Amino acid sequence: MPADLSHVEKRNILWLLREHGVRIDGRSFSQTRSVSLQTDVLPSAAGSARILVRGGNDVLASTNTELRQFDVAIDADPILKKGSVGFSVEFCGVASPEFQGRGSEVVEVELVSLLESMYSSSAEFLLHLVAGERKLASNPSVLRVCCWEIYVDVLILGASGGNIVDAVSYAVRSAIATTFVPAVFWQEDALGGSWELDERAECCHRLDVTHAPVCSSGAFMSESFLAERIGSEIPELVVPQWLILDPCAEEESLAGCTISVAGTKHRQICAVWKSGAEPVSLDLTLEATRLCETECALLCDEMDAMLVDMDRSDLDEP
Amino acid sequence: MEVDSESSSCKRFHPPLNLERSVPAILPASALVLPGDAIHAPEQNTLRGHGISWTLNDDPTVLRATLAGAVERINKLVTVRSWRGRYIPNVGDVVVGRIVQVLPASRRWKVDIQARQDAVLTLFAIRLPGAVQRRRTREDELNMRSFYAEHDLIAAEVQEVKADGTIMLHTRLEDKLGKLQQLGLFVAVPPGLIHRTSRAFASLGYPRLCAVLGVNGYIWIYWSTDESDSAEPNQEQLPQSRGVKVPLVPALTTSDAKAFCRARNAVLALSMLSFSISVESIRYVFGASATIEPRDMLEPPFLSSLQDVMNGSS
Numbered sequence: 001m002p003a004d005l006s007h008v009e010k011r012n013i014l015w016l017l018r019e020h021g022v023r024i025d026g027r028s029f030s031q032t033r034s035v036s037l038q039t040d041v042l043p044s045a046a047g048s049a050r051i052l053v054r055g056g057n058d059v060l061a062s063t064n065t066e067l068r069q070f071d072v073a074i075d076a077d078p079i080l081k082k083g084s085v086g087f088s089v090e091f092c093g094v095a096s097p098e099f100q101g102r103g104s105e106v107v108e109v110e111l112v113s114l115l116e117s118m119y120s121s122s123a124e125f126l127l128h129l130v131a132g133e134r135k136l137a138s139n140p141s142v143l144r145v146c147c148w149e150i151y152v153d154v155l156i157l158g159a160s161g162g163n164i165v166d167a168v169s170y171a172v173r174s175a176i177a178t179t180f181v182p183a184v185f186w187q188e189d190a191l192g193g194s195w196e197l198d199e200r201a202e203c204c205h206r207l208d209v210t211h212a213p214v215c216s217s218g219a220f221m222s223e224s225f226l227a228e229r230i231g232s233e234i235p236e237l238v239v240p241q242w243l244i245l246d247p248c249a250e251e252e253s254l255a256g257c258t259i260s261v262a263g264t265k266h267r268q269i270c271a272v273w274k275s276g277a278e279p280v281s282l283d284l285t286l287e288a289t290r291l292c293e294t295e296c297a298l299l300c301d302e303m304d305a306m307l308v309d310m311d312r313s314d315l316d317e318p
Numbered sequence: 319m320e321v322d323s324e325s326s327s328c329k330r331f332h333p334p335l336n337l338e339r340s341v342p343a344i345l346p347a348s349a350l351v352l353p354g355d356a357i358h359a360p361e362q363n364t365l366r367g368h369g370i371s372w373t374l375n376d377d378p379t380v381l382r383a384t385l386a387g388a389v390e391r392i393n394k395l396v397t398v399r400s401w402r403g404r405y406i407p408n409v410g411d412v413v414v415g416r417i418v419q420v421l422p423a424s425r426r427w428k429v430d431i432q433a434r435q436d437a438v439l440t441l442f443a444i445r446l447p448g449a450v451q452r453r454r455t456r457e458d459e460l461n462m463r464s465f466y467a468e469h470d471l472i473a474a475e476v477q478e479v480k481a482d483g484t485i486m487l488h489t490r491l492e493d494k495l496g497k498l499q500q501l502g503l504f505v506a507v508p509p510g511l512i513h514r515t516s517r518a519f520a521s522l523g524y525p526r527l528c529a530v531l532g533v534n535g536y537i538w539i540y541w542s543t544d545e546s547d548s549a550e551p552n553q554e555q556l557p558q559s560r561g562v563k564v565p566l567v568p569a570l571t572t573s574d575a576k577a578f579c580r581a582r583n584a585v586l587a588l589s590m591l592s593f594s595i596s597v598e599s600i601r602y603v604f605g606a607s608a609t610i611e612p613r614d615m616l617e618p619p620f621l622s623s624l625q626d627v628m629n630g631s632s
Contacts, residue, residue: 004469005504006416012501016579020572024503025586026579026612034617036334052334054590054616170331299330306331 047179055161083129162249169215219255263296369398412518414532443488502540509535
């Protein structure tokens with residue numbers, strides 16, 4: 001929820017950017033904030049994670065899993081054999097008065113559609129959700145596929161830090177990464193057979209998030225707001241001058257527009273999302289996308305390293 | 319202050335900060351309570367104020383807290399002040415507020431001061447330009463937006479808290495009260511972290527870098543213009559501002575700009591660790607962080623070392 005700034009504050013932020021190349025918290029243009037990550041916060045969910053970004057972003061994500069089976073032709077395109085991910089995003093009304101009422105519904109819908117487009121276009125991730133496949137004895141030309149369906153519930157407890165999109169995507173990815181699923185095997189019986197679960201601890205494994213995307217956002221800052229104050233002049237098209245990654249709330253409220261890029265560890269772009277009205281030239285957009293894409297790959301690597309570290313320390317403790 | 323150089327290497331994801339140790343550092347441990355904690359009140363006829371629960375069946379010398387926060391005792395009145403709550407105004411407090419609404423019809427501004435309701439600043443409670451005392455005319459009413467417009471930040475003093483809770487502000491007394499129009503930035507912290515002192519306006523120990531510490535948890539860090547022209551800020555037209563009248567930007571170097579960010583991050587670091595915020599503590603963190611870049615001040619290595627040092631010193 002971006003704050004409204006006074007004229008002096010806006011000028012100060014732009015002055016720091018223009019004259020000294022620093023942002024108000026001292027970061028350089030392409031530096032992102034550090035993120036506190038906590039996993040397995042909800043024991044009742046299959047996987048959960050909580051993300052805290054300084055400035056007030058607080059996102060809780062949890063996953064629930066379900067098995068789904070369907071039949072495909074044996075020579076069908078392997079792309080048809082895939083799992084699915086569903087999302088729900090909610091701003092917690094109890095957490096902050098600004099989330100009460102229906103004001104945040106638009107943002108919720110936007111975030112859900114962004115997450116859906118991110119994950120539905122990362123085909124490799126969805127392929128890894130297939131739990132097993134089996135030729136049917138009754139009909140040899142059909143393959144029965146069993147796959148995981150993941151439902152991710154995102155609860156936003158605080159959004160005053162700006163750049164809520166990235167925080168949500170971190171939370172979703174780390175919640176999926178900590179999801180434990182049991183082994184699935186085919187049990188023949190008199191009626192043909194069915195999928196069974198093996199829930200012994202040694203047979204459970206975590207979901208593979210190697211190909212899961214994460215989001216990285218940048219904001220285009222320009223001095224166009226200074227032109228607004230002059231009533232008589234027709235405001236000319238102002239070319240955005242600076243791209244900053246991971247904008248904080250103050251910067252977000254001043255930004256002409258923001259661009260969010262969802263990418264994977266292997267530098268595949270899954271979704272690009274622009275919000276804000278200000279036009280941006282094609283070259284700048286491409287440059288920004290490239291920068292965000294690199295950032296996404298770094299983010300994925302760092303997050304995976306962190307999750308491995310946490311797993312290891314969990315094992316050491318008992 | 320020693321910051322572990324290895325752990326400060328750029329690591330974006332980190333486990334949550336362990337803030338448990340910092341709690342006793344705000345106040346002596348006896349003065350801090352959680353809901354349900356016992357508060358000893360050995361005197362006779364204690365007055366039980368906000369955040370206190372007591373029933374007839376209880377031991378008369380033991381009160382129970384219903385809030386998490388600091389115990390305040392004023393003579394026989396015992397209250398608990400929650401440190402994450404909203405600002406409770408007192409007459410005479412200097413606060414920093416943001417104009418929410420301009421209401422020319424009723425000749426008043428509504429000001430957000432992080433209290434339970436918006437404060438009211440009437441047209442009669444401001445200093446008109448030129449510092450002349452005169453009747454407010456119809457023209458002044460029409461020009462209200464030119465004094466303070468929406469989103470503008472002001473420094474004001476609490477003039478009166480009415481019986482129904484309405485908070486009246488004024489900006490009359492000092493030169494320093496009124497619109498904050500120097501080059502500066504705004505930080506909001508929980509109001510409980512700021513102690514009531516007589517010095518709301520203070521220099522931060524760096525040339526020309528000053529701060530207004532609003533008791534309500536709003537802080538304005540700014541570059542003061544020279545002392546000589548404090549009465550009428552120097553107006554100069556900047557080429558970038560395209561005709562908008564703005565105060566002169568002092569000639570500042572990049573290291574000045576970094577000091578600016580450092581001051582902001584010092585306040586935020588204190589607030590993240592729930593340490594009390596005063597001019598002294600900001601100056602201390604400002605000095606202690608001199609060896610690192612301002613951008614690393616809100617990262618875990620610095621915060622945890624700061625926490626250790628502050629806990630040790632208190």
